[in-house]
Every structure is written in C-alpha cells, then in structure tokens.
Amino acid sequence: MSTIDEVKSKIDIVDLVTEAGVKLRKSGRSYTGFCPFHDNKRTPAFVVWPELGTWKCYGACNESGDIFKFVMKQDGLDFKEALKKLAERAGVELQSYEPRNTPEIKEAHEHLRALLEDALIYYRNHLLNNKEILAYLREKRGLTDSTIEIFGLGYAPHGYDNLLKHFSSKGYLQQDLIDAGLLTVREADAPTANSESRVYDKFRNRIMIPIRDENGKMAGFGARIVDPNDIPKFLNSPETPIFTKGKILYGLDRARKPIRAADQAVIVEGYLDVIAVHQAGYENVVSPMGTALTEDQLRLLKRSTRRIVLALDPDAAGQKAVLRGLDAARSAMDHEGEFGFDARGLLRNEARLQADLRVATMPDDLDPDEVVARDKDEWRRLIESAKPIVTHVMESLAAGQDLNDAKVKNEIAAQVLPLIEDLPSPMERDTYRQALARMLRVDERALIAAPISGQVAKRRPRATGQTRSVEPASVAAVNPTLKNESYCLGVLLRNPALLYRVDRSLQEFGLSALAVEDFEYTDHQLLFDVVRRAVEQDEKDYRHFVMTHLPETVGDFSKELLAQTDAPEPAEDKLIEELLSLFIDLRRMAAMAGVNQLRFLQEDEQQQGGANLKVYQEQTMSLTKLLYGLDQAKRKLSSKR
Numbered sequence: 165m166s167t168i169d170e171v172k173s174k175i176d177i178v179d180l181v182t183e184a185g186v187k188l189r190k191s192g193r194s195y196t197g198f199c200p201f202h203d204n205k206r207t208p209a210f211v212v213w214p215e216l217g218t219w220k221c222y223g224a225c226n227e228s229g230d231i232f233k234f235v236m237k238q239d240g241l242d243f244k245e246a247l248k249k250l251a252e253r254a255g256v257e258l259q260s261y262e263p264r265n266t267p268e269i270k271e272a273h274e275h276l277r278a279l280l281e282d283a284l285i286y287y288r289n290h291l292l293n294n295k296e297i298l299a300y301l302r303e304k305r306g307l308t309d310s311t312i313e314i315f316g317l318g319y320a321p322h323g324y325d326n327l328l329k330h331f332s333s334k335g336y337l338q339q340d341l342i343d344a345g346l347l348t349v350r351e352a353d354a355p356t357a358n359s360e361s362r363v364y365d366k367f368r369n370r371i372m373i374p375i376r377d378e379n380g381k382m383a384g385f386g387a388r389i390v391d392p393n394d395i396p397k398f399l400n401s402p403e404t405p406i407f408t409k410g411k412i413l414y415g416l417d418r419a420r421k422p423i424r425a426a427d428q429a430v431i432v433e434g435y436l437d438v439i440a441v442h443q444a445g446y447e448n449v450v451s452p453m454g455t456a457l458t459e460d461q462l463r464l465l466k467r468s469t470r471r472i473v474l475a476l477d478p479d480a481a482g483q484k485a486v487l488r489g490l491d492a493a494r495s496a497m498d499h500e501g502e503f504g505f506d507a508r509g510l511l512r513n514e515a516r517l518q519a520d521l522r523v524a525t526m527p528d529d530l531d532p533d534e535v536v537a538r539d540k541d542e543w544r545r546l547i548e549s550a551k552p553i554v555t556h557v558m559e560s561l562a563a564g565q566d567l568n569d570a571k572v573k574n575e576i577a578a579q580v581l582p583l584i585e586d587l588p589s590p591m592e593r594d595t596y597r598q599a600l601a602r603m604l605r606v607d608e609r610a611l612i613a614a615p616i617s618g619q620v621a622k623r624r625p626r627a628t629g630q631t632r633s634v635e636p637a638s639v640a641a642v643n644p645t646l647k648n649e650s651y652c653l654g655v656l657l658r659n660p661a662l663l664y665r666v667d668r669s670l671q672e673f674g675l676s677a678l679a680v681e682d683f684e685y686t687d688h689q690l691l692f693d694v695v696r697r698a699v700e701q702d703e704k705d706y707r708h709f710v711m712t713h714l715p716e717t718v719g720d721f722s723k724e725l726l727a728q729t730d731a732p733e734p735a736e737d738k739l740i741e742e743l744l745s746l747f748i749d750l751r752r753m754a755a756m757a758g759v760n761q762l763r764f765l766q767e768d769e770q771q772q773g774g775a776n777l778k779v780y781q782e783q784t785m786s787l788t789k790l791l792y793g794l795d796q797a798k799r800k801l802s803s804k805r
Contacts, residue, residue, distance in 0.1 A: 167256060168232075168687050168721050171247065174254035177231050178214050184238055188212060194761070201225045201237055211761050216645060218684050222762060222783065232686040243690060243715070273406050279336060279344045280374075280382035286330060287318025287372040287385075294319050297371065297390065305436055306537050311443045316374040320367035320387060327365045338363060345384055345401035370399065373414075373435045375407070375453070378464060380417040383407040386435045386453060398434065400453055410458040413450040413465070414438055420468055422447035428471040430524075430547055431457065432532045437475075440533030444540045446547075449475075449532075457510070462519065471520045473550045474510075475532055507557050511586050514553070522550035525560075554583050554596050562603060573604045577611060645753060648746045649688050654725035655743060657691065660698045660706035665740050666747070673797035675751075682750060687718045691725070744801055752794045755787045762787070 178195055182188055188195035189208065199210035199221040209223035220228035227237065235246040251258045291297055291312075297319045301307045307317075320327070331341055341347040348366045370387035377383045384401030401407050413431075415438040423429045426448045432438055434451060441449045452461055457474075465472055514521040524546045526535055536543045551559070561576045577600065584596045601608040656663055667677035680689040680696075691714070698709040714722045762784045766777060 167251065167258060168247070168718060170256050171250050171254045172217055172231060174256065175231055175250060176214065177217050177219065177234070178212055180231055180234065181212055181219065184234075186210065196761075196765075199223050199225060199227075201227055207765060209765055213757075216684070218645075220758075220761075222758065222765060222780070228681075228684070229689075230685045236686070243686060243718075246686075275340070276344045276404065276406050277382045279331075279340055279346070280384070282331070282334070283327070283344070283346055283385070284316050284318060284372075284374050284382065286327065287320055288316065289318075290321050291317060291319035291372075294321075300390070301371070305533065306440065307443065311439060315439050315442075317439075318372035318374075319390075320365070320370045320372050322369045324364040324368065327367075328363065343404060345404045345407060366401070367399065369394070373439075375401070375412065375414055376417045377406075377412055378416045378420060381406075383412055384409075386414065388436065398453075409453055411460045411464075412453070413461050414453050415442070415450040416464060418442065419448055419450050423450075423465070423468040427469050428473065428547075429465045429469050430473045430475050432475045434531075437532040441536050441543065444536035444543065446536070446540075446543060466519060471522075473522045473524050473547055475524045475526065475547065475550075507553055507583055510553055511583060521553055523553055523556035524550035525556070554580070554587070555599070557583060558596075558600060558603060567604060573606060576600075577604060577606075581611065645684055645750065648750055649683050649685060650725060652743055652746050652750075653683070653688055653691055653695075655739065656695045657710060657722065657726055658707075659739075660695050660710055662736070662740065662743065663695055663699050665736075666743050669740060669744055670747070670797075673800060674793055675748075675797055678747065682747060684754070687721055690715050690718055691722055741801060741804070745798070748794050748798050748801070752791060752798075755791050755794065758787045759784060759791070 178188060181195075181197070184200060186197045186200050188197040193213065193215060195212040195214070196208040197210050197212075198208050201221060202223060202225040207223070210219065210221050212219045218228065218230050219234060227233075229237070231250060232243060232246045235241060235249060236243065239246070239249070241249065248258060298312075301312055301317065302309070327346055328338070328341065331346075332338065338347065342349060342363070346366055347363050350362045350364070367385065367387045369390050371390060373386040373388070374382060375384045375386055384404065384407035386401075387399045389395075389397050400409055403409070414435055419429070419442075428448055430441075430446070430449045432441065432449055432451050435453070438449050438451045450465070452458070462472070510521055526532060526546070530538065532543070535546065558576070558580050561579060565572045565576070567573065580600055581597075584593050584600070587593050587596070597611050598608055601611055656666075663678065670677055678692070678696075680692050683689045683692050694710055694713050694715070697713070698706045701709060762780050766780045766784070770777060
C-alpha cells in the first residue's frame with residue numbers, strides 16, 4: 165500500500181470538510197453544503213461522496229477532487245505540502261523519497277534472492293537424502309512426492325556450520341549469508357580484546373519451507389521442528405531487505421489466480437496447512453506464517469478478492485484466541501508462532517477495506533490439513549458455512565455456558581457489545597444487537613441501555629444530527645472509479661505513446677481528448693499530467709521523459725502503477741479498445757453522478773426561489789447531451805469488436 169493510499173484510508177473526507185467550516189447535510193449516499201471556494205450562500209451546490217472519498221462543486225467554480233485537492237484549495241498548498249499535512253493528521257510517517265529500484269539496490273536484492281534459491285537447492289538435497297524426514301512428510305503429513313517438489317520443501321541438517329561451510333566454499337561472503345537470514349550472529353558473552361562474534365547456521369534439524377513473495381520471488385524460509393522437544397515449533401527468516409513477514413502471505417504466489425477464480429481467499433495458520441489444502445484441490449489458501457494478520461496482508465488479498473475467510477484451527481484460535489481478540493491492544497497478538505485473531509482489529513480492517521471477512525472453525529480438534537485428509541468435501545462445506553466475525557465471537561463465547569445465568573449473560577454482553585459498537589453500519593449494529601438479545605434471551609432495550617466496556621471508538625455528533633465512527637468505512641481504495649483510473653493510468657505510464665491513439669479515437673467518436681479532469685484523484689491527475697507533457701515534447705523518448713519527471717511525492721505510488729499488471733498486456737489494438745471503453749465508463753459514471761446531484765439541487769433551488777434554477781438546468785442539459793454521446797460511442801466501440 166502506498167503512503168497516499170494509507171493516508172486516504174485513514175481520513176474521513178466528511179470529517180475533513182466539516183472541520184474546515186463547511187456545514188454538510190446528508191442526502192442519500194452523499195452530503196451537500198455551500199462551496200467554500202466561491203461566494204454562494206443561497207444554494208448548497210457542494211457535494212461530498214464519502215464512499216468515493218471525493219467532492220465536487222456544481223456551482224460557479226465547478227471544482228472537484230479528493231482530500232488532497234480539498235486541502236490544496238483550502239490552504240493554498242501544493243500537493244507535497246498537502247500530503248505532509250494530511251499524513252500528520254492520519255498519523256502516517258512520511259519517508260523521505262529515495263528511489264528503491266536503483267541499479268545498485270536492485271542488484272543487491274537479486275544477489276540475495278539468488279543466494280536463497282541456492283539455499284533452496286541445498287536444503288532440498290538434504291531432504292532427498294534423509295529417508296526419515298521424507299517418510300514423515302509422506303506418511304504423517306500425507307504429502308505426495310509431487311507436492312513436496314512443487315513447494316520446494318527441504319531439510320536443514322543438524323550442526324551449526326554445515327550451511328556456512330557449504331556456501332563459503334562456493335564463494336559466498338559470510339555477510340551475504342547473514343544479510344539473507346541464513347546465518348545468525350551471537351555476540352560473545354564476555355567480550356575481550358580478542359573475542360569475536362560467533363556465527364552459526366540459523367536453521368538446524370528443521371523441515372525447510374521456501375517463502376516467496378506474491379510475484380514468486382524468493383524472500384526467505386519458514387522452518388518446522390522435527391524434534392518435538394525443540395522450540396519454537398515454527399521459525400521464520402529474520403527481517404531482511406527482501407523479507408518483511410508482515411507484508412507477505414505464504415502461498416500467495418501460487419494462490420493468486422485461484423483466489424480470483426473463486427472470488428474468495430482462505431487464510432489458515434501454518435505452512436503445512438496451506439500445502440495440504442492446495443494438494444486437496446483448494447488452491448485459494450494462504451497463511452500469515454503464524455503471526456498476527458496485518459492490514460498490509462489483507463490489502464494484498466484485496467487486489468484479488470473482497471471475500472476472505474479465516475479458517476481457524478481450534479488450538480490457535482479457539483476460545484482463548486477469541487477472548488484475546490476482544491482486547492484492543494494489538495501488542496498482545498504479536499508473538500512468534502501465535503496466530504493473531506484480533507476481532508476488533510479485523511472488524512476495523514473489514515470496514516476500512518470494504519472486505520467481507522468471515523470465520524470458519526475447524527471441527528473435532530482438527531487442523532485444516534487433517535480436515536482435508538479426512539474428507540475433502542468437508543473442507544468446502546466448512547468454508548461455505550463460514551460466519552461473520554461478530555457471529556463467530558458471540559457463538560464461541562456462549563459455547564458451553566449457562567445462558568440462564570444472569571452473570572454469564574452480562575459477561576458475554578460486556579465483551580460483544582464493544583465489537584458491535586465498532587461496526588460502521590447502523591443496520592449491522594441493529595442486526596447484531598437483535599441477534600445477541602435473542603441468544604441471551606433478553607430484551608434488546610436492555611442491551612441498548614447497557615454501559616459499554618472496553619475501548620470503543622468514540623462517536624461525535626455531526627451537523628446532520630447523525631453519528632459516525634472515528635474510523636469510518638472508507639472505500640476509496642477499492643471503489644470502481646479508483647480501480648479503473650489506476651489501471652488506465654498504469655497502462656499510459658508504461659506506454660505513453662498510446663495517448664495519441666486514445667485521443668484520436670475519442671475525437672472520432674465526437675468526444676474531447678483526455679484531460680486531467682478525467683481523473684478524480686489528485687495523485688492520478690499529477691501523473692497523467694506527466695504523460696500528457698511527455699507526448700507533447702519532442703526532446704526525449706516518451707517513456708524516458710515520464711520516468712525522469714515523475715513527481716517525487718508520488719514516487720512509490722507510480723511504481724505500483726508501473727508494475728501493477730501480472731500478465732502480458734493484450735495486443736495494442738485490443739488495449740486501445742479496452743482503454744476507450746474504460747474511459748467512456750469513467751466519464752459516464754461522473755456524468756450520471758452529476759445529473760443525479762443536479763436534480764436534487766434544482767428541487768432545493770425551487771424551494772429557495774429559483775434564482776439559480778436556469779444555471780442548473782443548463783448544466784443538466786449539457787450532461788444529458790454528454791451521456792447521449794458517450795452511449796453512442798460505446799455502441800460504436802462494441803460494434804467494432
């Protein structure tokens with residue numbers, strides 16, 4: 165996730181605009197008020213869409229944008245200054261921009277990846293020569309030779325310097341092995357003038373599981389014990405320049421396409437669970453590698469699906485994990501080898517990311533790999549019957565309890581109500597309160613009146629008299645407008661010359677050429693401006709111009725767009741058709757939103773005397789003509805295919 169996206173996800177545009185002195189009134193899914201950027205106190209022509217994270221004035225100034233554009237206009241700042249101000253408000257640390265893909269850094273990272281690939285072969289050979297470990301994987305874990313080969317499983321032998329000797333003999337430097345996380349350095353207990361640090365193999369007598377990033381590049385290893393007396397049970401590579409476990413999901417490189425095909429991702433606890441469930445034919449399964457599930461990991465999944473199921477095994481995420489998850493303090497979750505089920509944190513991520521998060525609990529004290537070994541179809545049924553997080557918590561807390569006992573009822577309500585109050589949707593809150601009341605067999609009014617314990621997100625009154633959570637459900641990161649804009653912009657950044665053909669085709673359809681106004685988001689407008697300037701100059705190669713003129717403030721974001729495709733792009737003619745179709749759709753969505761809003765403004769203006777009614781009618785007519793032209797263009801485009 166880029167810094168820009170992180171800032172957007174943490175700032176509610178309605179709060180931002182309201183705090184700037186604009187009084188907003190709720191109108192359906194939007195809010196309206198008087199535009200702060202021009203003099204008009206008669207008709208509320210300023211509209212805010214919280215779901216899109218955008219605003220627009222349908223009055224004299226006709227301005228529009230997102231949170232960055234609003235602050236830029238309000239305070240007279242440039243984008244860099246607005247980003248800094250909003251980042252401070254959101255509590256997001258801004259890193260000084262440094263190109264991450266310089267040739268030197270890229271070469272260093274590739275060197276570490278090559279070393280890890282060699283280490284994979286090293287561990288693989290030791291596994292093939294160890295009949296006891298192979299028998300364990302085949303007989304105890306039920307893995308086939310094909311699965312062992314596909315997932316690159318290996319074995320780290322006993323001893324403290326086997327790997328060190330092997331790779332030193334191949335010319336690798338000791339520091340390379342340390343940087344790759346294959347060696348551990350332990351300082352001498354009682355240092356003297358002649359003492360040296362002790363260096364030894366990180367992994368010993370363990371089953372080795374290669375960890376790759378979402379693009380299939382080696383990042384590190386996971387290691388499982390062979391001797392049950394060893395600790396910890398699972399050991400990951402340390403943090404390295406190419407491995408940050410909170411930003412990687414094990415198995416995602418193999419699961420991405422199945423996740424998209426199924427439109428669902430399933431999260432399990434362990435490496436071997438992932439491998440066994442994949443072997444059973446369910447390849448949309450990944451793992452956070454035994455640690456607390458992070459927002460970065462959820463965002464990785466959100467690129468492929470909004471539907472996510474946590475398949476929690478009873479040992480790691482049963483009653484204790486449920487109770488622990490009710491504690492808002494995240495630090496309680498971050499222990500090595502402990503799968504973090506933070507119910508409150510997951511609910512907030514679900515709201516912020518507009519995901520559908522559910523929980524499936526494994527039956528009969530079985531782990532996921534044991535479930536598929538017993539009955540492959542049972543796994544499918546368990547995932548299909550996964551329950552929303554709040555429902556899972558309610559049922560888990562009630563299991564085995566005497567619900568006739570008033571104290572038990574009070575204890576359960578005291579733990580569930582804070583979760584319910586954290587939900588951003590009033591309808592969801594009402595639904596779950598009703599469900600809790602039915603389960604506890606109490607009057608719902610008693611739950612509404614009950615004091616809420618725990619750290620609940622504070623709510624404050626708004627201008628409309630309604631309430632809204634401090635951490636609202638911002639969907640700017642996933643709405644269709646942003647998705648389509650990002651895709652089109654990524655294509656144009658990689659192929660600036662396509663802009664000529666897109667412009668020419670639009671003009672052939674009787675439509676205007678692309679402009680920054682076709683993009684709703686400020687960062688997109690900044691990047692498109694670079695593309696436009698690239699094709700209008702003749703001093704440099706277009707792509708070279710783009711790469712050397714990318715704004716520093718959107719450096720990371722532009723790199724995401726440049727690398728966003730994971731498959732070859734279609735032939736140029738097909739690509740042009742795709743871009744045209746998407747840009748027509750974007751213009752149509754914007755025009756429809758304008759028409760709908762202008763209808764409301766006209767009704768409001770009639771009640772106010774109608775002085776500006778003619779202006780709004782003219783704007784509506786203009787947008788209606790544009791819609792007709794867009795629909796005609798879409799039909800012509802479809803007929804060409």
